[in-house]
Amino acid sequence: MSYTHTVTVPLAWEQAVQRTREALAGQGFGILSEIDVRATFEAKLGAGAAEELGDYVILGACNPALASRVLSAEPDMGALLPCNVVVRRSKNAAETTVQAIDPQTMVKLSNSPAVRDVANDADARLRAALHTLSGAEIPGN
Numbered sequence: 001m002s003y004t005h006t007v008t009v010p011l012a013w014e015q016a017v018q019r020t021r022e023a024l025a026g027q028g029f030g031i032l033s034e035i036d037v038r039a040t041f042e043a044k045l046g047a048g049a050a051e052e053l054g055d056y057v058i059l060g061a062c063n064p065a066l067a068s069r070v071l072s073a074e075p076d077m078g079a080l081l082p083c084n085v086v087v088r089r090s091k092n093a094a095e096t097t098v099q100a101i102d103p104q105t106m107v108k109l110s111n112s113p114a115v116r117d118v119a120n121d122a123d124a125r126l127r128a129a130l131h132t133l134s135g136a137e138i139p140g141n
Helices: 013-025 037-045 047-053 064-073 075-080 104-109 113-134
Strands: 004-009 030-036 055-062 083-089 096-101
Touching (some): 013 055, 013 083, 013 096, 013 113, 030 037, 037 047, 037 055, 064 075, 064 113, 083 113
Antiparallel strands (some): 004 096, 030 055, 055 083
16 A cells, blocks of 8 residues: 655755755645654664665645645644655665655545545645656756
8 A cells, every 4th residue: 555656856865855845835835844864863873774774854844725724624634744755865876765645645534525625635736746856857967
């Protein structure tokens, strides 16, 4: 069972993170939180654990209009917000992977038509952001 949408992009780590932020902003998402999992591993588990993981950041993306709609329909959905977007790259990888939560996960937890409408809207926006990323060209080409 897949619960994410995933693209792999031929971008350097920093560029992939920046373009992910830009693609999300283009769809009305702001970043509420950022978790540098690699730095956390290094601080709590040591350099070896961080090196094994590679670069890994979780962006807590939120579209305020969508969040307002879903929370008005079902306040408990706040436990699923913000929409997490992961940017990750293993140590020797030539590409970076970007993954977004599939908002249809909310629909599986609620029978509310309003929640389904918000999930459909969020899904279309997250897919559009990932599509924007997948069309990115390698610099210099």
